[in-house]
Amino acid sequence: MSQYDFGVINPNTKNGATLATDLNSWRDALHSLHKGSIRPDYAVNGTIWLDDSLDNNWLLKLYNGEHDVVLREIDPNGESALLPLHRGGTGAADAEGAREALELGALAIQSQVNTNLIEDLAVTGEKVAAHTLTLNKLAKGTPGDVIAYDTDGLPAATRFTANIENSRRCKKISKGNYGMSSHVVSVYLMEDGTIRSCGYGGNNSNGDPAGANTYVPGRVALSHPDVNIVAVYSGHHSHYALDDTGNVYSWGLNDYGQLGHGDTVNRPVATRIEFFVQNDLKVVEVYTIGAAYEQRNTTIFRTDKGYLYACGFNGQGQLGDGTTANKVAPVRCGYLENICQVHIGGGYPTCIHAVNDKGQLWSWGWNGFGQLGLGHTTSEDTPVKSSMTQVKKVLGASGRVDNPNVADNRGFSLVLKTDGTLWATGANIYGQLGQGNTTDLHTWTQIQFPEGDTIVDIALGCGYYAPVIALNDQGEVLCWGYNGYGQLGNGVDDKAQSLPFKPEGEWQGKVTRIAIGGSISHSALVVESDGALWGCGYNGNMNLGVGDATHSHQSAHQCEFRRVLGLNGTIRDWWIHGHSGDWGIRVLYEDGRVDACGHNKDYGFCGTQSGNLHHQGVLAPVRF
Template sequence: MATVTLGKIAFAWRGLFDPNFSYAAQDVVHYNGSAYVCTVDDTQGVLPTVTAAWDLFAQGARDIASGAGELVFHDGSTLAALTPGETGQVLTISAQGLPEWSILTVRSGTKALAIQDAEQPFMYRRGAAVMTDGSVRWWGRGENWMHGTGNQTADRSYPVSVAFPPNTPAIKYICGAHDFASVAIDANGQFWVWGQNDYGDVGRGDTADQRVPYNASGNSSNSIYGKVVIAYAPMASPQNYISHMVLCSDGTVHTCGYNGYGQLGQGDTTNRYNFVQVPMLSNIVQIARGGERYTSCYAIKADGTLYSWGYNAEGQLGSGDTTQRNIPMTLPYFANNSIEIKRVGGSRQYAWAIDTNNKLYTWGYNGYGNLGHSGTSNNYSPTQALTNVADCNSRCESYHRTYVLRTDGTVWATGDNSYGCLGVAADTTDRSSFTQCRINASTPLTNITKIIQGGTGSYNYAVALDDEGICWSVGYSGNGQLGRGTYDGTNYYFAPVLIHRRRVVDIAPLGTGSEGGVLFLLDDGQVYQTGYAGEAQLPEDDSENISVPMQVIF
């Protein structure tokens, strides 16, 4: 019988790799957590990672995952580690086909995606939320068509759905202007307006009120026609002199409505009943505004140039004087010193900016020491107030105070301290320089990611959100707005808001005067609310205030 030589047809396990051993083809060794097969006879002293003599036989996971709870997966070319997710997250597949942790998204009319914009802190006796299915809910006071339901029912004690036309894209953003107007932006970047229309701010070409949402982007007479709106700039005071300002994806800025102080940026003080593009502005990346009637406007260009225009009686334009500007102009201080700005904000009578080196500048009215420098003297030009600043909140109508979030997660405050609202010490003394906020006399407030403020007159309060989803509140709580289980008027230090076993992901203030409240968006889509209940600002039947967060039932 003929003999057929098949050669070596079986793998031979040789154990741990030995550089002094001579390996034959198909010998298999263990090296650095993986197995390798030799491909060349008489291989000696050649590491298994050298592909000229070895092939990877079985890849191990040693040194791929090093932390507790990490998962090992193949990323298309090699093994990689996925770090553990957070509580409430589930393992999903990304658009690239790779595993990732995410919050399970359920499109629902009972779970919220977003709440009222905190940059408009004077929502008069009403609240709003965008649901995960893209619909919008309003509740509370119904005057001036702000619910968008076609009527002015005195109050809605349970949330009602806004009457957008069929086939409207999902809504992504909602904001109300005190007691007079509502705006929304949909997923396609269309801008919707409804409510009172005394100054033509709906953008429909007339001054008749708008009872249900109107698509201003769909009107070819508006300069936003055919453009994608990406941001809206709310106003920071409760008056019915409505104008609107939006930023489009092409870097242009557009305005409409009341123009008594040149806030539309058109070179005059004539109201506009349709949206018009603001001249001289291009490549804009952020917009902001101050008060609702006496409006100061701000815009940042991609290269860090800051523009301002509009009302300027307290020097809030930062132009070095108190002269009104009807068209955008650069701020001389920043231009002359080659300072690039990355963030800007306005209050009713003063403003602030953060440069690319995280320095904070403030200017304008300073009667309460709210600028954080210069005692209580007004400043008509930007002056550096603080370093290492991540964000700032000055959204107050009167009794001015300013809160700063620094890059280390601490919060500092200056200005009016009615009811202990600054949270810096056990007193109600105003501050004229930034002072660190605390949870008691010796312990600072830390790990904060967002700070908001509410109240008008002297009934001021603030709420901070930390990186664990816990909220901290301070100041006036006569109607329970702090959510700490107390109706005490004065609360000197920040203390936790009483929300059990859920993470808060966003916060927004509601109400005016002493009638304050707070909206809390939770990580599972629930919305909670505290504080004043009149006219169903708190959506329940008996208009009873509450001093701990109550679930809003959608």
């Protein structure tokens, strides 16, 4: 017996034998720390219980009356309990454990702690009693914090600032195109200009020459190692780096020629695309296809003059060159110029939208459901000028059911105008067009908000199972569309919400950023509010970092947004890596540290574990 509730004891109905049975069962529950796969129904504010829902990663949790706070991560097959060290340490009780966990040295060369050093470096100024500490209880964290442990292996001091080498300090997280990026691979640009990557090695996606999976970020080789890389971008399994002179370097999967090298050969080395050098073109931005179920990889490059060049898959005219033939080297997309924004609809087949510096919209590619907003459903192989003007942001999405034998593609698009109005067109099976119905549209139609909200940002999910989230100028979030995992945060899991509404929560009114993770039906909404992250929806692989693997539509969570656990610092940036149900959150702090959570068991693309892979239930340090 691991969990048991005998309710309120009624002395008029319970005899000695029944009461003894209840008390013995309750004793068993106490001895097992109320162990179970879900929180006990009888939990109250302050209850500590043991979550054993994952075979190789138990979590000790404290219920605070609203949600569970993770106290420890426990390996039931090992001999240690790891602290959920979002605080920069390793969880190791001694230096040897720290070396093994971090694969680097720990401070263990003296027999006594230098208490003066501790007092000088302590962030909070707290003093540490010398007799409780020895230096082999100091473990270096990632990338440069130090945690002190007492003789029982428990934290006895706050963290201390240590020098963080630029090779271990992240500058930028690799991004996709207004959404998720890079399936089961994470890519980072470091402060020293190097590129690091971890996760899936097939197709050389992580830069490993042997094609092996890597569990902690390793360096990606550059064909020209002396250049100054300023940005990194990721598509499905294809990646790109941009230097400060406008040259582009690409590596990974190249099945349609999307790397731009004139062939379809995969590459482990970030190799310069010679087309731009030979034609004296300076690239300022790279746009990749968003990570989604079933990919046909297309890449678009924008130059300093606002010209667009593209390569890769072109089955529906996505390259905009007047043909439907794939291209292994960049070709110009029509005769567009002064373009300042591009969006490649995630999923297959894709639609393309571009906006020039005057807010004029151009669209091309797949148009099977009228998602180009041109009044018809015929695909276009060259850019077509739209009736839509004063465009601030445009997003398109494509997708299909998660069955390669079923050809059921769908797509839709949204436009946010500079006046704060929102417009939609395309497929509407789950009410994602926000019109109060499920009728498809072939022309741009305005979405009416219940309180006349002025919209400042939008995010959308997969083109088939399609949730939508919008942010107004009051820091409030509105949601509609697909809701199969309760991702809209409205307390129910009805699969169609065709009118925008505002979910409730303490985070509302303070939101500064929105995003959607996952594809096909496995999506979730994530928001940043008052320096914290909150998520709602699919969570089967601990994607949301809330300390468990239960979805938001499961009864205990009532389809409400939950706080992402383990946040430790001031957020500089965050992004979502992965697609389908294989995704997670990456957080970059102001001091260059990165934390990650979510899917990790199969390929290690969180970068938080060097072995014994399991999904990462709360944000934890990436081991650079």
